[in-house]
Amino acid sequence: MEHKVCIIGAGSSGIVACKVLQENNIPFDCYEKGSGIGGNWRYMNDNGMSSSYRSLHINTSKKVMAYSDFPMPEDYPDYPSHYQIMEYFESYVNHFGFRDKIRFKTGVERVEKLSDGSYEVTLDNGEKKIYTAVMVASGHHWKPRYPNFEGEFNGLILHSHDYKTPDIFQGHKNVVVVGFGNSAVDIACEAARTSTGKVIISTRSGAYVLPKYILGKPFDTLNKYSVEWLPMWFKRGLLSFCLWVARGKQENYGIPKPKRPLLSEHPTISQDLFSLAGHGKVHIKPNIQKLAGDTIIFEDGSQEKADVLIYATGYKIAFPFFDKNFLNAEETNEVSLYKHVIHPEHKNLFFIGLVQPLGAIMPLAEVQSEWVARILKGKSKLPSKEAMLADIESYKGKLRKRYKTSPRHTIQVDFYPYKNMIKRL
């Protein structure tokens, strides 16, 4: 069967999907809402979906993040800025020469499955196109998830998605950042360097904070030596030892130790937090109990006056182009996909980059795309629908056992084991 594929989005997952299909001579069109490639990594992207802030640097190292056949420039630092990552993506697209297959400023409004199994794609200009397969690469860090605290806050409230520059912290601003993921820590550190006021991270679960370096090497480059068959207790012990060597106990800096074991949450990575917390520039408090005008009351009964409240509370997984009865993940962030790629009920509907790795998404989006290309060419066979559904349930069970139950842990994968598994498939 001759395929024609629709790729939705030209971010870091969409461009590698384009490259892989082109290499495999599979015809495709890619649609991108904004006027350029890069998705989340395009600061101030005019598609309105980027959550990048001006000071953003990637928190996985350049070697782990790069696509397999296109290394990042030698003169890039270990942890490039979003400007450098964008340059890298631009040269990737130029090098492999598929920019003309991407239709910019063209959003996908609707994707509907037809009775013959093909997909009707409606664009935002009303145009309708038919495809035999759809690769969804529209990202999962663009639709803010808000908490629902009792009471009202009078000051400035912002979700981390809308945070761009630290000007809002200028002067003597007291700042409370809710959440203890990577957005929360980056923004709290930036606030602490900008404001002379008090900066607080408010967290309901706490976090183990991993430094970017250990023994002078990017932390994630050590990860490749941990082989997938090692038991979890051993991996935990090894990581615990590495953390002890790299930074001692995090409690020594005023960062409480979570009550659950290591590797049961998406990692929070920061080199700066230790220093700023140790200097008393960032304080950690429990979750918010109540908002009361200019005062924030925490669950331990303490109160703080605040000027700025940042919700760094993560994102909803959303696909606005699907009918809610066809696919809806927003409330739970649960999407039932075989190996996080294949929809077992809908043939030739694929999801690229819809994973949250302990590592970078880009090389995983690459192996996923290669797998999809093989499926489309009939070179890889899928198991039965029942077997795929059973595999999905079994994986969900493993996630529930390992991770704290939370919408942020529904698409979690271990970088190297997942990459190797997709390669094997």
Ligand SMILES: NC(=O)C1=CN([C@@H]2O[C@H](COP(=O)(O)OP(=O)(O)OC[C@H]3O[C@@H](n4cnc5c(N)ncnc54)[C@H](OP(=O)(O)O)[C@@H]3O)[C@@H](O)[C@H]2O)C=CC1
């Ligand atoms: N430099 C970089 O490369 C950066 C990368 N990122 C990546 O982007 C992705 C998104 O990160 P991020 O924006 O930090 O979001 P996350 O989903 O990772 O973290 C959200 C945080 O908010 C907390 N939270 C959620 N809901 C509530 C609530 N109702 N009340 C209180 N706390 C709540 C969560 O706690 P709980 O654990 O209890 O759910 C968690 O601490 C991640 O993959 C991250 O690694 C982000 C920023 C920078």
